[in-house]
Amino acid sequence: MASTTCLTLPSGKRMPQLGLGTWLSPDGLVQEAIKVAIDNGYRHIDCAYFYGNEGPIGEGLEKVLKEGRVKREDLFIVSKLWNSYHAPEDVKPACMETLRLLRLDYLNLYLMHSPMGIKNVKGDLLPQKDGKVLHSDVDYMDTWKAMEKLVDEGLVKSIGVANFNQCQLERLLSEARIKPDVCQLERHIYQTQKKMIAFVKSKGMAFTGYSPLTSPKRPFPPGKLDPKNGMEDPVVKEIAKKHGKSPAQILIRFNIQAGIATIPKSETPAHIIENSKVFDFCLTDDEVKKLESLHCGARAVAWDIVGMGEHKYYPFKTQ
Numbered sequence: 001m002a003s004t005t006c007l008t009l010p011s012g013k014r015m016p017q018l019g020l021g022t023w024l025s026p027d028g029l030v031q032e033a034i035k036v037a038i039d040n041g042y043r044h045i046d047c048a049y050f051y052g053n054e055g056p057i058g059e060g061l062e063k064v065l066k067e068g069r070v071k072r073e074d075l076f077i078v079s080k081l082w083n084s085y086h087a088p089e090d091v092k093p094a095c096m097e098t099l100r101l102l103r104l105d106y107l108n109l110y111l112m113h114s115p116m117g118i119k120n121v122k123g124d125l126l127p128q129k130d131g132k133v134l135h136s137d138v139d140y141m142d143t144w145k146a147m148e149k150l151v152d153e154g155l156v157k158s159i160g161v162a163n164f165n166q167c168q169l170e171r172l173l174s175e176a177r178i179k180p181d182v183c184q185l186e187r188h189i190y191q192t193q194k195k196m197i198a199f200v201k202s203k204g205m206a207f208t209g210y211s212p213l214t215s216p217k218r219p220f221p222p223g224k225l226d227p228k229n230g231m232e233d234p235v236v237k238e239i240a241k242k243h244g245k246s247p248a249q250i251l252i253r254f255n256i257q258a259g260i261a262t263i264p265k266s267e268t269p270a271h272i273i274e275n276s277k278v279f280d281f282c283l284t285d286d287e288v289k290k291l292e293s294l295h296c297g298a299r300a301v302a303w304d305i306v307g308m309g310e311h312k313y314y315p316f317k318t319q
């Protein structure tokens with residue numbers, strides 16, 4: 001069973017280190033994934049409006065709560081404000097829609113999915129012209145101020161950001177009335193985020209590492225942004241063999257031992273259970289060093305597709 005180890009957030013709330021990722025979890029399987037996860041000790045579920053599956057996740061959550069498998073106060077439910085709802089007047093309606101879909105009356109954590117606003121065109125989440133997403137230039141500080149009001153109104157307990165770089169986070173920290181509790185970024189053996197993890201921790205915030213298994217089924221074309229599948233890496237396989245663990249467990253443990261939260265996605269019950277068994281062994285310092293040496297700056301999730309790389313607030317140039 002997954003451990004209940006938690007990170008303490010600047011607001012005093014506690015975030016379980018291990019969470020279930022839900023990006024690309026299909027409608028027909030995600031309810032069962034939620035049930036298996038809850039029954040195996042997961043208490044943190046990472047969702048996003050953009051993933052298009054908050055409705056079925058809400059059905060799954062309602063079921064486990066009604067069946068008494070877990071209490072709402074023991075869950076840590078995260079969602080993300082999508083880029084097309086950055087205009088301050090769109091923030092509360094977007095949050096309310098996520099709450100409706102998830103069948104909840106509050107979120108534990110609401111993240112700005114990225115600092116990059118895009119135009120809100122009739123509910124199209126990636127409105128494009130000539131193959132390029134239509135950017136908006138809404139300042140993410142204005143979006144943040146609207147997110148602060150969600151905390152005031154009790155709709156969300158904590159707010160945070162994803163896919164921000166250090167400069168953007170520094171600006172947010174200096175101007176925000178309510179400081180961000182969490183920064184969520186891609187983190188795995190090929191993108192170790194040493195500098196950002198140190199920075200985020202130095203500010204007392206918690207770091208959540210996404211794509212811990214290197215996101216092997218991401219729907220982006222292979223190319224220079226396409227890292228290898230970390231679960232196939234010979235270094236990972238060798239360490240896994242030594243511990244009698246699977247490569248996935250080594251990759252998850254690599255994040256847990258860095259003192260961050262991590263959110264491996266799985267729709268496969270056996271994987272969900274396997275991924276929870278990461279609290280009964282420790283990687284040695286040498287093993288951690290070996291895994292860190294695989295860093296090559298690769299990003300599994302290519303935010304620079306469809307022209308986002310030219311966005312005024314594109315975060316990854318100066319990281």
Ligand SMILES: NC(=O)c1ccc[n+]([C@@H]2O[C@H](COP(=O)([O-])OP(=O)(O)OC[C@H]3O[C@@H](n4cnc5c(N)ncnc54)[C@H](OP(=O)(O)O)[C@@H]3O)[C@@H](O)[C@H]2O)c1
Nearest residue numbers: 021022023162210211212213214215248264265266267271
């Ligand atoms: N903030 C952001 O911008 C952002 C971006 C990307 C991701 N995220 C979050 O982070 C979560 C995780 O990242 P991710 O979905 O990109 O990728 P990931 O968790 O690194 O990898 C998921 C893949 O690994 C497979 N897998 C899981 N456990 C396994 C096991 N034990 N053995 C073998 N294969 C296994 C899954 O297949 P099965 O499903 O068949 O197990 C799936 O194909 C997302 O779901 C999402 O919640 C956030």
